Amino acid sequence: MAMTTNGPQLMATIPWTSATAAVHQFLTAALSHRGAAALPYAEDARWTIHQHLAALSHAFPTLRPTAGHFTHNDGRGATLLRSEGTVPLATSSSACLSISIWLLEAYPNLPPAVFLSFPPGTAVKPRHPLVDPSGSVSIPYLRSWIFPYYNLVDLVRSLAHLFSQDPPFAISPSPIHDAKARETAKVVEAVQRHLAAAGKSHTAEMEALLDTQTQLKRRKAEIARGLTRLEEEKELLEQQLQMLIMNCDVTESWVAKNHRRPTASLDGVFEPSNAHSRRAMECVAADMAAEDVMYVLDEALREGCVPLDAYLKSVRAMSREQFFHRAISAKLAPPQLELDN
Template sequence: MVSSSSIRFIEAALEATGDRALSYVHHGLKWLIRDDLLSLFDDFRTLSPGSDTLTHNDGTTVHLLYAHGVLPVSSSLPPVLLTIWLHQAYPFVAPIVYVFPATGEQMVVHDHPFIAPSGSAVLPYLQTWQYPKSNLSDLARNLVKVFRICHPYGFIPTSPGRTDASLASKREAIDRLVAALHYDVKRFQAQIEEDMKQLCSRQATLRERTDMIDRALGDLELERLRSKEAAKQMVDNADVLSNWLQSHGTESCLYMDEVEGFEAADETDRCLLDNEAAAQAIDDAVEVLGEALAAGSVTFANYIKQVRCLAREQFFHRAMVAKIQRSNESSSERAIC
């Protein structure tokens, strides 16, 4: 039985005018608001009526009725302190439910599947509110069932039990599914964040190795240019020596073989020298890569990849050298005959 003081308070609030008038837009349905509140207080005696100003998220303020108090959940779980505000467009718009900490030790848990960070309840029942199928008493009963599934203060029932899927109502099945999906999403998000951290770490490592390989390749290119410059200098010195030998008459014949060893006589010999030099340069490059692998500057996979490429290129250079040498030998044999 609802107390007479609660009845008088609700009736007086609904009949108030002026500054104390409520903000309900459907004046002809005030009797429905009264009956729904009385039915709620009759079913849940721990709740009591009140009226105050509510500020919506868009900044608008309204004067509304509310039901405040502790909502019993079960014998093994503590009650939940909450306030149920009746929206100014009630009953066509769902009420607004806020959950509060009961004590300093009973705080609302973070990442609750049915409670937003602001403390407002986010229930499938509220999201699918439809008058006249929905009412305050059924909302409170749904809150009890939801809080048994996931208590706002993080308590776990001593004997939770299991609900037979064939006996569970459609509403309860939806609530349990929403809770399960919420925790699955949180678990997946945590796993995704951990995977992202590992991938970022691997990416940083790969970038470091890429920079090391780029520096090694840069050093090899610099060494190639230095070798090319040294070869050019040797050719120039050979030209100077050849000119000097030629200017000294018959003595130049004694050193002609050495001069020909430094300077290519024709395009074929130049091609032979270039390919032989390229093949020997690749040997040097492979040796440098081996030193980088031993020092840990490059990975084994990158080392094998570079060596394979260099070996393939060296094969063609060696083949060209062999071909030219065979051609020169055939020419020499024909000349002797």
């Protein structure tokens, strides 16, 4: 009895994200090799092979993909992908089928090669309709294989269904074996749960690392732009520094050429042109000096450094002197011309 389903519909409903990260990592690495180490599959079939094996590992966690050497009937050898492990049978909780599913070079256009392996002390039932003495399996699902409507998941389900009805070897489990099988199944289930949780954790870590990598790349670009701006500013500052050095050289040359000139006295900077002007300048200077003295006397009186009588006496004397100097300055000042309105 061949169990068939719509292959594309099955592949669309499989929750790929819950498959273990190890399976996806192995398949990605194995199918991405190029050159002499490349697997002999068509380029456009590699993604389909990846999907089929990952879906099979998800549906039957005891089946894991590996790579191995396969020898054809004509003696040719090739390194191919296979999925091997055990598949439980419905006839007994401890009965399992040890199978190896080899994906030949033309897969998925041609069906895979399926082989059974038997526990020590057992053999294939004589004249079994689905298995030959070498362990090679031939079931209707394989003989009527049509891609893309057939896939590995339905193939294994068909194998489990057919061999549950007609086991390829005698099954006589003992109570002790059943107990051991149950304990083994519990351990396997616990390990599978642990692997699933670890896979989710690793997936989250990988996503966080990818996000960090994206941020680092963005910051690297920002730093590169900042370094470029700093280099431009550095070049501009170096140009300005060269200009300052040139200006300093020019200034130093000018100073070296002119520093030996005699320094003029401050008193000789402003020279009156005649005696009349000299007298006027002296009166103005005396007037301002008297004003400064009276200001100092005011400060001294405020701070209590000068008694009041001495302050008044000095102020009267300075005021009298200032009055005379101002009067002389007024006489010496040139007449002001009045403009008629």
